[in-house]
Every structure is written in C-alpha cells, then in structure tokens.
Amino acid sequence: MACESFSEKLDAYVDGELPAAQEKELATHLRGCAPCAADALERVQMKQSVADAGKYYEPSAEFRKKIEGSVRTRSKHGSFWGWQVVALPAALVLIISLSMGFLVSREKAKRDRVYSELADLHVATLASATPVDVVSTDRHTVKPWFEGKLPFTFNLPELAGSDFSLVGGRVTYLQQTPGAQLIYRIRKHEISVFIVQDRGADAASWASDPLSLLSFTFETWSKNGLRYFVVGDTSAADIDALSRLLRDAG
Numbered sequence: 001m002a003c004e005s006f007s008e009k010l011d012a013y014v015d016g017e018l019p020a021a022q023e024k025e026l027a028t029h030l031r032g033c034a035p036c037a038a039d040a041l042e043r044v045q046m047k048q049s050v051a052d053a054g055k056y057y058e059p060s061a062e063f064r065k066k067i068e069g070s071v072r073t074r075s076k077h078g079s080f081w082g083w084q085v086v087a088l089p090a091a092l093v094l095i096i097s098l099s100m101g102f103l104v105s106r107e108k109a110k111r112d113r114v115y116s117e118l119a120d121l122h123v124a125t126l127a128s129a130t131p132v133d134v135v136s137t138d139r140h141t142v143k144p145w146f147e148g149k150l151p152f153t154f155n156l157p158e159l160a161g162s163d164f165s166l167v168g169g170r171v172t173y174l175q176q177t178p179g180a181q182l183i184y185r186i187r188k189h190e191i192s193v194f195i196v197q198d199r200g201a202d203a204a205s206w207a208s209d210p211l212s213l214l215s216f217t218f219e220t221w222s223k224n225g226l227r228y229f230v231v232g233d234t235s236a237a238d239i240d241a242l243s244r245l246l247r248d249a250g
Helices: 002-007 010-014 020-032 034-053 061-077 080-127 139-145 200-205 236-248
Strands: 164-174 177-186 189-197 211-213 216-223 226-232
Touching: 002 020, 002 034, 010 020, 010 034, 020 034, 034 080, 080 164, 080 177, 080 189, 080 216, 080 226, 139 164, 164 189, 164 236, 177 236, 189 236, 216 236, 226 236
Parallel strands: none
Antiparallel strands: 164 177, 177 189, 189 226, 211 216, 216 226
16 A cells, blocks of 8 residues: 555656655655566666657757758858758768757667666566575675586686675576676665676776666676676765775786
8 A cells, every 4th residue: 555655656766846844755665566666667668768769859959050050151142052051961861960950869768678687687586586686795605606507717806805795696588698696785775886897899988987866776887708787775985985895806
C-alpha cells in the first residue's frame, strides 16, 4: 500500500513538481525500495529520450545565418542558377548537421541503455537473498575466485585506512558480456563495481566525471583493456573516493 502511494507521485517527482517535504520523503523511499527505484529510473529515461528527440532537428544559429544569407543572395541576383549554387552548400550543411545530431543522439542513447542496465543489475543484486557468490572481505580471496570464470583478470585495492569494506563478488553479464560485479560497503550504503572488457571503439564516448541519475551516481573509466563502472546511491564524493582506490590498485 505504501508503494502504491509513492508510485502515484513518481511523475511529479521526476518533473520536479513535488513539494520539498514530499520530494525528500519519496527520495528516502526510493533508496530502500528496488521496484519503485527501477520504475522511477525508467520514467526519467523516457523523459530524457523524449527531450532528446525534440532536439534532433533543431537548427543551429550558424545554419540560420546561412539560410538568411542564401535568401538575400537570391533576391539580389534573381538567378535560378545562382540560387542553386547557394542552396547546395546550405543543403550539405543541413545533411551534415542532421547526421552529426543523429550520431550524437544515438551514442547518448546507447550510453543511457548501459547505465540503465547497470542500475537494474545493482538494484537486483542488492534485493537478492544471495547478492554475492563469494563472500569475503579479503581481496586475496575474492580475486582468485574469478580465475577461470572470466576471460580477464584484475586487481583490487587495499582498503586499510579507508571507510570502505569489501562484501564479496559475483559473475554478471552486461550487454550479454561476462564481467565481475563487486560489492563494497561504506557506512550503510552498498556500492557495485562492474568490470568488463573494454570496447575500444566506444572508449571516447564515455565521460569520466561522476554522473548522477535519479538516486544513483555513476563513474566509469578504462584501464589495461578493462572498463570499470562504479554505481551507488551514496554521495558523488564516496563514489569518486572508491574509484580512485580502484584506479590505483596494482
């Protein structure tokens, strides 16, 4: 019944139309309710996709100036062939602009799908009765467990002196590709670290800075042919701190 009450407010929440008190209450509920968090994430992604679609064919200021210039040139010379000469570059600019806009939007949609899948995997893992297959706080126990289960190896950081603790790990699949999922804990928050083989062609399209989406924060980078994703509902500072430890490991 509580979930039904919160579910009715999700549309207003993602639109930023809830009163501050209700927004805070719903945000707290989302951190502890996997189904509602997944539902809210889906609505945010749908809203973003609609917004992006509306910008596909929005002309740039430069393109507007070229069109205005071509119209003035036609009026001045009154020549059919002169108009063709001017219109051809403008048409090429339009085609190139639309093509570039389509490619950028397609890459963003691809990244959003990956982030959505990561969030789903993170939520599903924490909601599971057995979130990890190897349970240990010792990195020297967790790392060897993955040997023979994945086509790559990786290093885990030493956590002594930090606020983080290792819970364990499991084999997972991201976009049908096998990878490692590690669970770390800081205070009362669990953070997922996903490690998969990097696709070099997509490397330049990923932003390295932390990204916040709804109640989750993401950070990603590439190292030694592997792509790392860190996902959690804790602060961006915590996500970045764990990411730094992982980058420095080994």
